[in-house]
Amino acid sequence: MRKLLLIVTGGIAAYKALELVRLATKAGYGVTAVLTKAGAQFVTPLSLQALTGNKVYQELFSLTDESEMGHIELSRAADLVVVAPATADILAKMTAGLADDLASTLLLATDKRVLVAPAMNVRMWEHAATQANMAALARRGVLVVPPDEGPMACGEYGPGRLAEPPAILSAIEAFFADGPLKGRHAIVTSGPTHEPIDPVRYLANRSSGKQGHAIAAALAALGARVTLVSGPVNVPDPAGVNVVRVDTAREMRDAVQAALPADIAVCAAAVADWRVEEAGQKIKKDGSGQPPALRLTENPDILAEISAPGPQRPKLVIGFAAETEKLAEHAAAKRARKGCDWLVANDVGGTGIMGGDENEILLLTESGTEAWDKMDKTALAQKLAARIGEFFA
Structure with missing residues (x-):
């Protein structure tokens, strides 16, 4: 069974992570979720645990978690790390190499490929800093499921909506596809x-x-x-x-x-x-x-x-x-x-x-x-x- 480490960060689009988990588990993937403090404002750990069937991780300084697995092991136990939604904040942390919470520490410590699905306000997405961060991450081999264009919860319109869960799942499946160009x-x-x-x-x-x-x-x-x-x-x-x-x-x-x-x-x-x-x-x-x-x-x-x-x-x-x-x-x-x-x-x-x-x-x-x-x-x-x-x- 292929294993996914799903990092759910803060944003109204976090509710789509639940549908992504449902589709991924139905497709045969094992999913372990990490929920940031901001992400927990939109979805609950209980919801993610019920859908994944696995414990949901939230705290970097958890005595129990560190003794049982530790953030290093958690960062490397999966076959692919997926960040959905990926906020401007987590993308900036990934670019700068910051590690001030469990999610950013896992992303810095992992030796596995990372796939991000950005979601944010259109002005934040189009900002030069975000675009520079995306370009830097692309050069490092981070996979990207681009945001969709459309109306947003803030009332504005443009690119920045989280891609729909089926599109994110398609990108995950493309990563695992054993095609003739695998590794190229x-x-x-x-x-x-x-x-x-x-x-x-x-x-x-x-x-x-x-x-x-x-x-x-x-x-x-x-x-x-x-x-x-x-x-x-x-x-x-x-x-x-x-x-x-x-x-x-x-x-x-x-x-x-x-x-x-x-x-x-x-x-x-x-x-x-x-x-x-x-x-x-x-x-x-x-x-x-x-x-x-x-x-x-x-x-x-x-x-x-x-x-x-x-x-x-x-x-x-x-x-x-x-x-x-x-x-x-x-x-x-x-x-x-x-x-x-x-x-x-x-x-x-x-x-x-x-x-x-x-x-x-x-x-x-x-x-x-x-x-x-x-x-x-x-x-x-x-x-x-x-x-x-x-x-x-």
Whole structure:
């Protein structure tokens, strides 16, 4: 039986932890619960004990608990540690390495993987400190079930609602899945980048992030630990995937480098090739009728950098090429120029192709070129992930 250590922290969403326990035990998991002092304001130890069938732990300095098991043993007896809901406070403690109560001490002492399901007010979730904490935890390999968007108990609307228990359970099951990529780390880039022209304008493209996000989800479903580095998109985060949000190409390059080492890199993002050299004050019309002169400079080449030989080069690097003409010719030249192992190329010259729901590609590998028929982006992602699984098998 797989064992979960469930840490329930404070917040109105704590009541959903009871449903998560019910679903997890029904699925065959053994659950032991830790309830923080704030969490006990919303759910009772008796409720958790009745549903888990196990003692609920609350106090760090418990003479009985320390003599029977101790916080060190408790932190390592489970196969996975789940924090649901994970408040801004516990996420900040995890990032800083604080240990001032049982929950934070367990999280610092555990040698097992940790999965967090954040829940908080939308302003707290969007605050730079919380986002920085999430990025730091993702780099350390903490799994994340992103919060949902919707109305909140405080009356506000936006991202911050605890993911529904079935989604959290799906992420738990994905972690335990014995897929062909179990134990592998994959980095996936997705979406566009926004390169500032001035404080109110930017250079961008029509990438939706649908393909990159689908690939991240497909790799996670095969057992990989996935770090998704995403530019600005409007598609939901895949469950069980660590998401690092960026805006510019330079931020994306830094996030990719910070996520290394990895076994797999899939560079699906449509990174802007150029950026404005100086993005100062808002550009104003001067009455001459002439457009302003924008001095452009080249952005870092993320695919070429990660493909370059070196101790941290992933074993398999896959690039993407969006072309409008001479698809096979330009794709082959790009693969050779960048030094990646595989290259996925598609023709985006038609209307509705870039940002749409379907894709038709050429896959270039060391063995040659394959033409894949048009299919849904999710199906394509699953097919590509299966090929990656075969590569590592």
